[in-house]
Amino acid sequence: MPKPLIGITTYLEASTRYRVWELATALAPSGYHEAVQACGGTAVLLPPDEPEAAAELLPRLDGLIVTGGPDVDPARYGAPLDPRTGILAPERDRWELAVIEAALAHRGLPLLGVCRGMQLLNVARGGTLVQHMDGHAAGPGEMSDHRVLPVAGTRYGTVAPEPADVPTYHHQAVDRLGEGLVVSAWAEDGTVEAVELPGEQWVLGVQWHPEQGKDLRLFQALVTAARTPVQVP
Template sequence: MPAPVIGLTTYREDAAWGVWQQRADLLPAQYAAAVEAAGGVPLLLPPVDVPGAADAVAERLDGLVISGGADVEPGRYDAEPHPRTTGWRPDRDAWELALLDAAEAVGLPVLGVCRGMQVMAVRAGGTLDQHVPDLVEHEQHSPGGPEFGAIEVTTTPGSRLAGLVGDRLAVSCHHHQSVRTHPGFAPVAHAADGTLEAMEANGERFCVGVQWHPETAVDVGLLAGLVRAAAAYNADR
C-alpha cells in the first residue's frame, strides 16, 4: 500500500535565507518530519486564491493538517479584536476554511494544530476567547517569544483522542487564544486550569483539533492515528 499523502497548510511570510530576503511560503520542518516519521508523505499547501483550488487539492490528498500560526481574524466570528489580537492573515483564513469545506465534502481525515483547531471551530460557527491569560491569570500556555509552554492535559475517557494518546500527557503549547464554543465537536481534553485543549467531531471520520503542537515532541499516537486514518481513506477510494 502506498504511503498516504498528508497536506500541510503553510505560512506566507517575509523570510531570509542565503542571499535572499523576500516573501516565502514556509512551515517549520518539524511538521513534515513528524508526518514522515509516522509513515506519511508530507505535501505543503501554501495559500491559494483560485476558484475550485481547495476541491482539487482535497481530491488528491489522503489527509490534511491545518497548521499553527497567526490569530484568526476576529470578524470571522463576529467579534471585535482584543488589544492582543494582531497579525491575522485573511488569505490564510480563506484558504484553510475552503480546505476544510472541501475535506468535509469528501470525508478527508483532518487534524488541526493550535490555530488549526481554532479555524475548525470558527468554521463550525464557534467563537474564540482572544486572550487566555485574561481567563486563567497566567502565561503558561504561551510564555512568550519562541518558547513553548509545557502543560499537562487530561483527555476524555472513551474519546478517539484518549485512544490515541492515553488518559494524560505532557504537551508543548504556544497559544494565547482558545476555543470558547465549538458546534458539532465534542470537548475531549482540558488543561488543569480548564482551558479546552482538544476537540473531535462525532462519527467515524478522523476530525480532531488540538491546541498543542504534537510535531514538537514525541506524540506518536496522534500523528500515527492521522496517518492510519489517511491510509484507510486511500484504500477505500
C-alpha cells in the same frame, strides 16, 4: 501500496532571509513533515490558493494537517477586534477555512488541526474564540509544557488515554464550541485543549504543538486513518 499523501498548510511570511536573499515565503516548521514521514506518510506543503481550488485539491490527498500560526481574524466569528489580538493573516484565513470546509464535505478525509488549525476548525463549525488568555505561553518564541487531561471514550482519549505534558504556545482558545464538535481534552485550568467531530471521519484538533514534541501518536493515528479511508456513498 503507495504511502498516504498528507497535505500540510503553510505559514505565509512577507520577508524571510535565505543567505543573501530576502523573499516572501510560504513555509512550515520541519516538525510537521518529519512527523508525517516518521509515521509512514508522504508530506506535501500546501501554499495558500484561491478558495475555489480547495474542492479540487482535497480529493487528491489522503489526509490533511492545518498548522499553527497567527491569530484568526475575529470578524470570521462575528467579534470585534481585541487590542491584544496579534497581526492577522487574511490570506491564510480564506484558504484554510476553504480547505477545512472542503475536507469536511469530502467526509472520508482525515483532518488534524494544530493550534490555530484547531481554532479554525471550531470557527468553520460556527464556534467562537477567546481572543486573549494568559498562562499558555512562556514568552515570545518560547514553548512551555502543561498537562492535558483526555476525555475517556473520545478519539483523542483512545489515541492518548493518559494525562500528558504537551508543548504549548498560544494566547487564544476555543470559547463557544462549533456545531457538532465535542471536547476531547482539557487543560487543568479548564481551557479546551482538543476537539473532534464524532463519527466515521477522523477529524481532530489539538491546541498544543505535537510537532514540537516526541510523542508521535497523533500523527501515527492520522496516517493510519489515511491508509484506510472511510467509504462514503
